[in-house]
Amino acid sequence: MFTYLLPICLALCQTVLSKTLIYDWDVTWVWASPDGFGRPVAGINNRFPCPPIEATVGDRVIVNLNNKLGNETTSLHFHGIYQTGTSAMDGPSGVTQCPIPPGASFTYDFVVNQSGTYWYHSHNKGQYIDGLRGPFIIRDAAAPFKFDEELTITLSDWYQGQAPDLINYFMSAANEAAGGSEPIPNSALIGDTQNTKFNVKPKTTYLVHVLNIGSFVGAYLKIDGHEMTIVEADGVYTESQAVDELYLTVAQRYSVLVTTKDDTSQNSAILSTLDTSMFDDFPPWANPDVYGYLIYDSSKSLPPVSPLRDYNVFDDFDLIPQDRQTAFTKVDEQIMITMNFEDDDGINRAIVNNVTYIPQNVPTLYTAMSAPKDVVMNPLIYGVNSNAFVLKFNQTIEIVLINLDSGGHPWHLHGHKFQVIARSPANTTYEASAIHPPQTPMRRDTILVYTGGYIVLRFQADNPGIQLFHCHIEWHVEAGLIATLVEAPDVLQDTQSIPHDHYQVCKSQNIPTKGNAAGNTQNWLDLTGANTNISTNDYGALVNPPKRKRRSRVMRSLSNQG
Structure with missing residues (x-):
């Protein structure tokens, strides 16, 4: 009897304790130097890195988003959030909403009935390449593992050129003639910067949320002298799996348990490198390596570092969900x-x-x-x-x-x-x-x-x-x-x-909200006027893109990455 009632009691308690979290966010340009090279980045409330969203299962999240970029449209997608009953809050422009023009406001309002490690990012014409992205952590009092404290480590690639010019060149005949390769990132980041320091306590078990919030390539991660135990992947609790390293494709997330050492005489290095096997070429100016540090004692020196080159990662296909859900066998x-x-x-x-x-x-x-x-x-x-x-x-x-x-x-x-x-x-x-x-x-x-x-x-x-x-x-x-x-x-x-x-x-943008893909409300099977032609002058989220391709400026932007 009591075993049967326990889940009901937990659900009722969670409902009573649920909160409404309100985030009033202006999307703004910020001058920042994540890898030492200064440039405009898309931030929140004139700050970069963008702030995290932190919630508990059952909370209502309201994001009042104001576009103050001036020259670009925007949107927000909450990656991995089901949006059950709230499809209009999912965020991809042209799919579940119209792009948000400069000067306009838009409210995202939804309840999170799931736990784990997620993130948010612009889902609008490649814009999150320029920095509009951040962690979204949903806590769960009933999580099937124990820990003392939490850390969040984001990994990403980074470009010194801005997204509109990079997109324009990538989607150009000149690039296709040269092989059609994706732009190579200049550098790698941890926590949207480099040489990030995480203060830790000895003999403490941390739940570390690890996210790849980059735009192109996968990333490897290793914490020197510390074993990691995977307990969650993309919001799914897993059976515990000890690993020495992680590999995360773009958009993947893990939660791992890391127990710190008894000895505080030395700090420890965090090593990460981009998956350069995804590069079509490897220019000399590209630096795929980045480091961070677990700081046991701020008075002690930082440990020496060397690039991570020994890849020993666990195959995520072999992870086992903690709830043991069996495979669906009847496919409809x-x-x-x-x-x-x-x-x-x-x-x-x-x-x-x-x-x-x-x-x-x-x-x-x-x-x-x-x-x-x-x-x-x-x-x-x-x-x-x-x-x-x-x-x-x-x-x-x-x-x-x-x-x-x-x-x-x-x-x-x-x-x-x-x-x-x-x-x-x-x-x-x-x-x-x-x-x-x-x-x-x-x-x-x-x-x-x-x-x-x-x-x-x-x-x-x-x-x-x-x-x-x-x-x-x-x-x-x-x-x-x-x-x-x-x-x-x-x-x-x-x-x-x-x-x-x-x-x-x-x-406000004269975008139709009724009808088939072409906007036809009279004959729904008549697709005359639907978009079937690709853009030959794509500048991403820019509201007023150049009428002609300015190849020389684009090429200068790309060469400046070196």
Whole structure:
């Protein structure tokens, strides 16, 4: 009897103790030098690094966002947050909202009924490359492990050039003629700076939240002389797994337990390096190494450091969820996706099933909310270039993603944590007969698919809304490596709404909020006027981009990175 009542009592106590957390944030330009090179970065309330969001399971989070950048639109996505019942708060521009123009305000309002390590970032035309990003930590009094204190360590790549110019060059014919490579980051950061110091106490167990908030490459992490024990991955509690090093693709997170030493006579080094195997070339000005320090005694000197080059990482496929959820065995719908890149009239574009993603005239959520019942489940109304798949409520979905590209890609699913049923080695052909689901598959929201390989993912479509499924390399997002999962739009219409201030942001920019992808409200199957052409002069989030490509200025920006 008491065993049965305990979860109910805990849930009731959590509801009573829940708080409303209000963040009043101005998005502003800040002059900062994260790696020693000064430049404008996108910050919050004239500060950089951006502040963390810290909540407890059951809390209501309200972010009042004011765009004071002056020259760019913006948005915020809360990475890994399900947004159950609040799809309008997910944040990707052109998908669940309109971009927020300079001078406008926008309110995000949602409840967090999940725990773990998450983050927020602009989901607007590559903008978070310029720094609009930060940790989002959700605490849980019922966590299945014990610790004394907490630390948060963010890892990232960093560019000395600004995102609009870098995007413009990446998406140019000149870059495609040179091989179509992604811009190489100048440096690596810990805590959005370098040589970060973390004060620690001896004989203390820390829950360390580790996040890769970069825009391109994976990162390795090692704490000299300290073992790490993984207890959470992307918000999923795991069975304890001791490791010496971590590898995190862009957007992945871990919580690890680290117990400090008894001896305080020496401080300890934190070593991190970017995954340079993802670089198409390695220019001499690029520095992939960064260091931090556990400070036991501030009067003692910092320890000597050397670059991390011995990679000994645990395969995250072998992590076991603590709740032991078994693999879904009955698949109701299978989605087959191939991904690659192609030369599209001289521009390097990503393709999903041979179609590149292009934002539509009407944000996809607004199409779903305004569509008549007889067409809302028809993927055609969402536009050919939205790469839309319409899911039925509560069905078990299997995604088979086949990577035809010559590089690995971290794929992220909004609104869910998927079961990783299979991940092949590099350069392996997909064969359905070779798939043997593990009994308790790893779950997370971001997973690496290897070069020329495949992944098989499963989840239940129990969260009505618009869920992007995309590579989290920001250059590839801009190139169109995105699919759109329109999840139970019939249920969505009956259970959710879009706030008035969200509509007003669209109205102020003359962006339609009703109709199919083309904005047609008369004939929903007529897509005349829908966006099918790629931008040939893409300057990211700039409101008034140059009318002509200023290649000389872009090339100077790129060369200045050296």
